[in-house]
Amino acid sequence: MDRPVEPGHFSACEARLDKHMAGLCSVDFPVAVVLPAGGSGERTGLLTPKQFCTFLNRPLISYTIQTFERVPWIQSIVVVVAKESLDLMMDIIHRFHHRNVLVVHGGSTRHRSIFNGVRALSEGEDGTARVKPKVVIIHDAVRPFVEEDFLLKITMAAKEQGAAGAIRPLVSTVIATTLEGYLDHSLERTKYRASEMPQGFIYDVIYQAYQRCSESDFEFGTECLHLALQYCGTNAKLIEGPPTLWKVTYKRDLAAAESIVKETLSQSACVVTGGSAQATELANALQRSMSALDMEVDVISDLIGDNAKSLSKEWNFIQLSVNSSCFSEVGRILGALEEADRALLHPVVIIWVYLNVSEDGSSASEPTGGEPAAMMELATGAKLGNILVYGIQLHHSKEATLWGRSVEKVAQMSCALIRDRSPALTGQLLQA
Amino acid sequence: MDRPVEPGHFSACEARLDKHMAGLCSVDFPVAVVLPAGGSGERTGLLTPKQFCTFLNRPLISYTIQTFERVPWIQSIVVVVAKESLDLMMDIIHRFHHRNVLVVHGGSTRHRSIFNGVRALSEGEDGTARVKPKVVIIHDAVRPFVEEDFLLKITMAAKEQGAAGAIRPLVSTVIATTLEGYLDHSLERTKYRASEMPQGFIYDVIYQAYQRCSESDFEFGTECLHLALQYCGTNAKLIEGPPTLWKVTYKRDLAAAESIVKETLSQSACVVTGGSAQATELANALQRSMSALDMEVDVISDLIGDNAKSLSKEWNFIQLSVNSSCFSEVGRILGALEEADRALLHPVVIIWVYLNVSEDGSSASEPTGGEPAAMMELATGAKLGNILVYGIQLHHSKEATLWGRSVEKVAQMSCALIRDRSPALTGQLLQA
The missing domain is CATH 3.40.50.360 (Flavodoxin domain)
Incomplete structure (x- = not known):
């Protein structure tokens, strides 16, 4: 599998870590973020993958990185990108002066990409050991508006319970379909929730879950919380998040994101x-x-x-x-x-x-x-x-x-x- | 329960009906639409219910009504609004010259409102009978971008199967939670779908379903397809719809809707x-x-x-x-x-x-x-x-x-x- 590039960035993170651990906030342990950003953006109807789509002269992923850079108790950010987007990503980091960002090659599926990012936090490109964080937050590059107080909730719950994830009420009724395309039954809306990002894990929990999981999990799975439960017996704490956690999925969502930024500005x-x-x-x-x-x-x-x-x-x-x-x-x-x-x-x-x-x-x-x-x-x-x-x-x-x-x-x-x-x-x- | 207002509008619809039934399109039977528009808009974070929020000088609901007015084989549109929004709704119809629109008072829940709308299609305010449509489409006032070809698919499937509904792939993983707020299990994403609008029904199917259903259904139910299955034994045909079916839910969605309209203009x-x-x-x-x-x-x-x-x-x-x-x-x-x-x-x-x-x-x-x-x-x-x-x-x-x-x-x-x-x-x- 692919290994991290630009290890030079990383030593800076490690240096910052001590400074922040002595800080005033309630997070007195090292926290890192993994941002999978390898999506192809088929659903936006645009040629550019959505994390690289630009509004107000800046690509979406830079807004997301900035959100994490503003949080003083987060020490490092790992962005996982497809090989063909590596130059573009390095250029974005350079142009917008992003700091403490490590760029890692993605794998062929979402789980493989996340694992690459998680592993890069404890292992250098050459296999050397790094000071791993206590908690790792996994988020999406296309959810730029997550707020610090919610990240704090997820981080603290992850530290206590081993895993924690954001949930939201279901917007639509969920139904099961027959093989022929007819209604089989509808789920009772109150019993279910949509699983969203961010999710937080004790580093060893998510790392072990990935080491133990099957090829089929890597290939077809989507839910990190599920792997933590299945392979480490860790029941994630679920925390209801605000609507701002929403994911930029379609072209219209870019207009919505732009309007939110413009309103703030x-x-x-x-x-x-x-x-x-x-x-x-x-x-x-x-x-x-x-x-x-x-x-x-x-x-x-x-x-x-x-x-x-x-x-x-x-x-x-x-x-x-x-x-x-x-x-x-x-x-x-x-x-x-x-x-x-x-x-x-x-x-x-x-x-x-x-x-x-x-x-x-x-x-x-x-x-x-x-x-x-x-x-x-x-x-x-x-x-x-x-x-x-x-x-x-x-x-x-x-x-x-x-x-x-x-x-x-x-x-x-x-x-x-x-x-x-x-x-x-x-x-x-x-x-x- | 409340009865329709402005029956005068209605005779015009009945007159148009004959004209269109003789038309060229494949829909050679009468079709009507019910648009529940009684929501309070809590989730937008705005004071105005979202169906009445304005962009480019026009409230959202007028865009939705226009969408249906453009479809030549739809004879009449019933809008169901809360009592306190009645004057506003009549003013919107007047200002934007909407035709063939009947405004009906809403009930205390979504199902009661839809039933009021459905009943108004076969019964006048004074209890007199009206020429009921063969198929009724139920849609949302806050989904302005539904297209004619998709409405046609829903309508034809409803006529053949008794009921039909739009579905979309799940955007997020759906999970079941324990009473204590922990992950219980996650659903296999491929087996489930989000149930969306529009839905179509043979008039007698949805009418009977509402006549037979319980107070608890009226109070807590959300899914019309479910009532048709439970009370009339009608298995709805499910049809995958385009992303444009999306529902304006949050303030940011208004910006997204505006950007779509602006792009077209x-x-x-x-x-x-x-x-x-x-x-x-x-x-x-x-x-x-x-x-x-x-x-x-x-x-x-x-x-x-x-x-x-x-x-x-x-x-x-x-x-x-x-x-x-x-x-x-x-x-x-x-x-x-x-x-x-x-x-x-x-x-x-x-x-x-x-x-x-x-x-x-x-x-x-x-x-x-x-x-x-x-x-x-x-x-x-x-x-x-x-x-x-x-x-x-x-x-x-x-x-x-x-x-x-x-x-x-x-x-x-x-x-x-x-x-x-x-x-x-x-x-x-x-x-x-």
Whole structure:
């Protein structure tokens, strides 16, 4: 069978392990994750296996890896991929700066792949022994939204009981069919559950189960919990999980996953006023309107000193300017975001809002001819770094109703731009 | 139990019935549909029951009703709703011009609601007899994407066997749990199926099954096929359905449903050139670029005579103009779409592409100052009628690379505008 590649990654994991074992969380033993990612994706109706399908510029599997990287008490992540996807996987790890990830070749079936991953946790490519984890979590590369508290429940139950698995209520009635394709009987829904991922095992339990199981289990089996029961006598503890455990199976599920990520990314924006009274007034009005549209808005005058903290939050930015272009300000935000690698995992939106105030209250002047072109150039460069820059222009009005309508429009457009994140529309100077 | 409301709707169905029975399709007997829509939507995590959740300006249940209205051999649709949703449901039927829909009060459980719907097909509100259908299809309001050919299979099998139901392979392993929450055993996946909707029944079979079944069946049962087997000895024929039968259950499923509808709506655009050579050249270039982006593009010079047929297709429009505003052309498309009620069920996109050609090849002039404002006004009015108007401006260049880049940008922006359908961005004049 195939052996792990990139053992170099692994020593780093072992080093991190001690650090975390001394940590504060209740998990005071080493935990690793195996992510089988060898599926061919037949059911999505797409050419690319679904774990490698991309939304918001990033493949699904990278979202799943990130989920585990965020959990401080998980020491290492083993991804099991088909041989033909190995280069692609290494490229993804490199591009999105994933750490503590070991990539292992898959086997010809799901169980063979998982066993390869499990074995790589205690055995080096050359057969040398490694410090095996106490508990191993087995998950799917195509279930990106599992949460830390649920992983904790599975891990603790696995440690105590030897095995634990997520279950969900059945969505449909399950029926048995006759050989001729007729209804034989239907199962009583309350007595059965759907077995989902993640599952957790004491390392020795799952390792032994795989060593003892038959070729037929390797070939046709699907359920790790079943192997633990049959070959190690370990009855898994079953824990009801949240609906977010769901598995990306069809093309439509990719749209659903994208909508979940977009919603998370679109909840907050930081408005930078530059300090002028007019900009501050506009910022406060925007804050009210955008809050009503479910966006959390923070107003700051600049990004200097303590305010620079905003750059490290998962926020989008709205830079205001009155009667003057503020490409230097936008450029400063851009530079700071790039330096902090803020757009590595998710696109970030910057909206430049240009407030046009004419002294005499008459028809206000447009920004000078060069601005749309400069704006487009800035945005084109930013897009290469996964930062989406848009502009909105509005005219000041002394008439309260008109002014209120303009502000409302800026709020709506900003929310739409942040939510949609359309790469094709970056660099546009929109009118409110 | 509750009785049907709005019997007036019903006589229309009976009248249509004769017409269709004489039709060409293989279904030469009357077929009706019952759509239980009384769910409370707890699982979506939304306040509105999911069948009434809206995407692209229309509630989910209207998409499902439309699916059945498109099938010529289905004579009538009974929607069963909770009492508190009755007004909302009548409003939806009115707003989206649904025909042949009878609305019935739901009961306290799913089976009671379905029985109310089934009974309303043979009994008027006042107890008078109605011409009952031969076959009744039972479906869910929250499965909007069922296709005609599958409905035909279910209907024909129901007529022959007395009952038929859709099945799907199990997505997860099904397990039995012990009382203490441990794994008891897992089911062999190949022997079981998930029972889905639609299901079809000879009217008398399902009617009798409901008349004979117990209070406990009404209270706790979920499976109509099971009642037909138990009380009428009818073994349902099981037919494997496509993944599109899936049920909108969670909030994320609404995003998935929206993406499916958007994809369907975003496949084609009709470019209207106005006849000039320069516009025709641009149109042909756009056709090439947009085809590469999976958009079917038709080029016509105007919408007069035979070309007017394009207005009745499910297409979006791109109106080109060279060196002149073409609000009158856009206005004409708008008027024609409104007259044909084209935007009743789905928003339609019109993009005005303004090609700026300067005689001397120097920096081209902007459109006159009034145009952005006039454009916004036009778009604001159109939006009320569910038509989304956007503008794109581009400058002609004699330099082939520059020109090619501009055309490519118009193509990309047009595809993005048609795909995203953002109401907040209508009326904008974008730069290519």
